[in-house]
Amino acid sequence: MVHQKIGRILEYPFSGLIVFLVLGLFVPLVIPTYWVMVVTEILIMGLFATSFNLLFGYCGLLSFGQAGFFGVGAYVTALLLSKGVGSYILICIASITATLIAAYFIGYLCVRRDEIFFAMLSLGFGMMLFTIAHNWREVTGGSDGLPLSTVPPVDLGFSKISLFHPLHGYYFVLAFVFVGLCILQVVVHSHFGLMLKASRENKERLAFSGGNVASVRLVAFLMAGGLSGLAGMLFCIFNRMATPDMLHWSFSAKPVLMTILGGAEVFWGPFVGAVIFFVLEQLVTNITENWMFVLGLLLIPIVLFFPRGILGTVLNLMKSSGRGSHGQ
Amino acid sequence: MASENILEVRNVTHRYGDFIALKDVTITVPEERLTALIGPNGAGKTTFYNVVSGKYRPSRGSIIFNGVNVTGYSPHKLSLMGLSRSFQITNIFHELTVIENVMIPIALHEGKGFYFWTKYRKDRHLFNEAMKVLSLVGLEDVYARVTRELSYGDRRLVEIAIVLAGKPQLVLLDEPTAGMTPEETEKMVHLIKNLATTTETTFFFTEHDMNVVFSVAEYIYVLHQGELLAQGKPEDIRADPKVREAYLGGSLDT
Ligand SMILES: Nc1ncnc2c1ncn2[C@@H]1O[C@H](COP(=O)(O)OP(=O)(O)O)[C@@H](O)[C@H]1O
Ligand SMILES: [Mg+2]
Numbered sequence: 098m099v100h101q102k103i104g105r106i107l108e109y110p111f112s113g114l115i116v117f118l119v120l121g122l123f124v125p126l127v128i129p130t131y132w133v134m135v136v137t138e139i140l141i142m143g144l145f146a147t148s149f150n151l152l153f154g155y156c157g158l159l160s161f162g163q164a165g166f167f168g169v170g171a172y173v174t175a176l177l178l179s180k181g182v183g184s185y186i187l188i189c190i191a192s193i194t195a196t197l198i199a200a201y202f203i204g205y206l207c208v209r210r211d212e213i214f215f216a217m218l219s220l221g222f223g224m225m226l227f228t229i230a231h232n233w234r235e236v237t238g239g240s241d242g243l244p245l246s247t248v249p250p251v252d253l254g255f256s257k258i259s260l261f262h263p264l265h266g267y268y269f270v271l272a273f274v275f276v277g278l279c280i281l282q283v284v285v286h287s288h289f290g291l292m293l294k295a296s297r298e299n300k301e302r303l304a305f306s307g308g309n310v311a312s313v314r315l316v317a318f319l320m321a322g323g324l325s326g327l328a329g330m331l332f333c334i335f336n337r338m339a340t341p342d343m344l345h346w347s348f349s350a351k352p353v354l355m356t357i358l359g360g361a362e363v364f365w366g367p368f369v370g371a372v373i374f375f376v377l378e379q380l381v382t383n384i385t386e387n388w389m390f391v392l393g394l395l396l397i398p399i400v401l402f403f404p405r406g407i408l409g410t411v412l413n414l415m416k417s418s419g420r421g422s423h424g425q
Numbered sequence: 426m427a428s429e430n431i432l433e434v435r436n437v438t439h440r441y442g443d444f445i446a447l448k449d450v451t452i453t454v455p456e457e458r459l460t461a462l463i464g465p466n467g468a469g470k471t472t473f474y475n476v477v478s479g480k481y482r483p484s485r486g487s488i489i490f491n492g493v494n495v496t497g498y499s500p501h502k503l504s505l506m507g508l509s510r511s512f513q514i515t516n517i518f519h520e521l522t523v524i525e526n527v528m529i530p531i532a533l534h535e536g537k538g539f540y541f542w543t544k545y546r547k548d549r550h551l552f553n554e555a556m557k558v559l560s561l562v563g564l565e566d567v568y569a570r571v572t573r574e575l576s577y578g579d580r581r582l583v584e585i586a587i588v589l590a591g592k593p594q595l596v597l598l599d600e601p602t603a604g605m606t607p608e609e610t611e612k613m614v615h616l617i618k619n620l621a622t623t624t625e626t627t628f629f630f631t632e633h634d635m636n637v638v639f640s641v642a643e644y645i646y647v648l649h650q651g652e653l654l655a656q657g658k659p660e661d662i663r664a665d666p667k668v669r670e671a672y673l674g675g676s677l678d679t
Pocket of ligand 1: 471
């Protein structure tokens with residue numbers, strides 16, 4: 098049957114990336130301009146949620162301060178752009194480097210804790226970053242943030258491409274998000290990825306097997322932080338501003354919600370969660386202002402009855418129905 | 426010169442708060458001698474292993490492994506140096522497959538823990554090494570199963586496989602037959618004897634079942650209320666009245 102085949106294809110590690118790339122390249126060509134903007138935001142938040150899930154799904158660490166790193170990436174980008182820096186390569190390197198430095202210090206202090214202690218520590222450090230963004234007016238612009246009057250064109254050598262055109266902006270974001278997702282996908286299937294699963298499963302056994310649990314976690318924390326910073330950079334370029342609410346703990350809740358919607362146990366769960374989150378938000382806000390209420394209504398049955406999330410549940414059904422008819 | 430004793434524990438004392446769980450314990454394990462640590466429940470056997478394997482730092486005393494003073498070393502460091510252990514309560518990766526359980530220590534001991542770009546599932550060498558270890562304990566047929574689905578006895582064997590995977594020089598087994606059926610116990614005893622003679626690894630195990638101890642061990646230490654009560658060959662220990670008293674008679678003759 099067709100869906101069994103799909104199930105088997107989905108188990109092949111890189112088929113997800115291929116599907117993503119094909120959809121990513123062609124979908125914006127057939128949807129209205131307004132939706133191109135929505136899908137751009139989905140890409141950015143999908144990368145953000147997937148990097149968050151490297152910690153949550155693969156290491157069992159609930160980071161509640163991930164927005165702090167997203168915000169560092171966004172502010173570094175805004176600062177450089179407002180100072181007239183025109184090279185996106187340079188901006189990308191600078192925002193990721195700054196995020197990695199922040200993630201190193203915060204991660205060093207967080208990774209020796211578990212569960213609620215890790216979550217609260219990461220929340221606390223995230224709020225410290227928020228406070229810096231909010232109160233250091235001379236540099237960060239305080240509560241107004243840093244609005245950008247313009248963003249420079251992308252210099253491809255043979256031509257310069259303006260990011261003001263929604264489709265250009267979209268493909269610009271797609272390229273970075275695709276690279277970010279490729280990195281994550283490769284990492285979770287690597288020897289290191291096996292150590293991440295081991296640290297989530299049984300960190301004592303990992304230690305007594307020769308693994309330095311704190312180092313394994315710290316490296317994962319750096320990767321998740323760096324890619325969240327990359328997402329923040331894209332968000333800043335896309336919205337032409339950096340604001341303190343990007344670092345607020347309520348912004349950290351977004352990847353958590355998206356991951357729970359889509360499913361933490363599967364690589365594409367958080368991304369699918371981001372798609373559902375934004376598409377629903379668009380549809381619901383057309384009808385009612387109470388989008389958060391509807392989101393709550395949706396989350397409750399998922400948490401209670403489908404703890405694997407929407408994608409996790411669907412993939413699981415496909416797998417078990419595939420197995421069922423194998424036996425016949 | 427490196428000593429012939431793989432392990433020397435010198436005058437170790439360990440306290441939990443005010444409670445003294447180990448009192449001035451000195452134990453020596455020569456290379457390749459199958460040694461046992463026995464004692465009634467609560468004697469301090471597990472505490473002793475926790476101290477030796479780096480889970481706890483002893484309140485006093487020192488631990489010499491292979492001629493190196495390793496007191497206070499972390500478990501992962503000791504593991505990489507060749508000191509491996511099992512736990513009284515099965516301590517494995519329950520949600521991973523059997524072969525993944527064994528691949529983890531092998532990859533770590535081969536220095537592949539931070540390989541980011543190589544797929545562990547495509548690592549033929551890692552797979553083959555893991556299968557070799559699984560065949561030592563007889564689990565090669567169930568290598569692809571999720572560990573949680575195995576029988577209790579097989580899960581205990583997975584832990585033995587994990588412990589052996591890094592080719593350790595010294596293995597500490599904390600009550601390897603705990604909770605096993607008589608058949609599983611016999612299989613485990615046979616396995617330990619076999620491994621001790623066929624590999625270069627030195628085995629040091631704790632056990633509460635006296636029959637197991639006397640049939641396997643070449644040398645025995647007896648711990649009682651945190652203190653070393655006796656040591657010697659199995660026949661000496663069997664005849665020792667102090668040991669009989671500690672076990673409240675009975676069980677030594679069964
Ligand atoms: N983590 C701990 N905290 C406090 N007391 C402990 C702890 N672990 C063991 N004990 C106590 O230390 C004594 C020795 O325990 P243990 O080493 O587990 O003995 P055995 O393995 O010989 O049965 C027991 O009285 C036990 O209650
Ligand atoms: Mg014990």
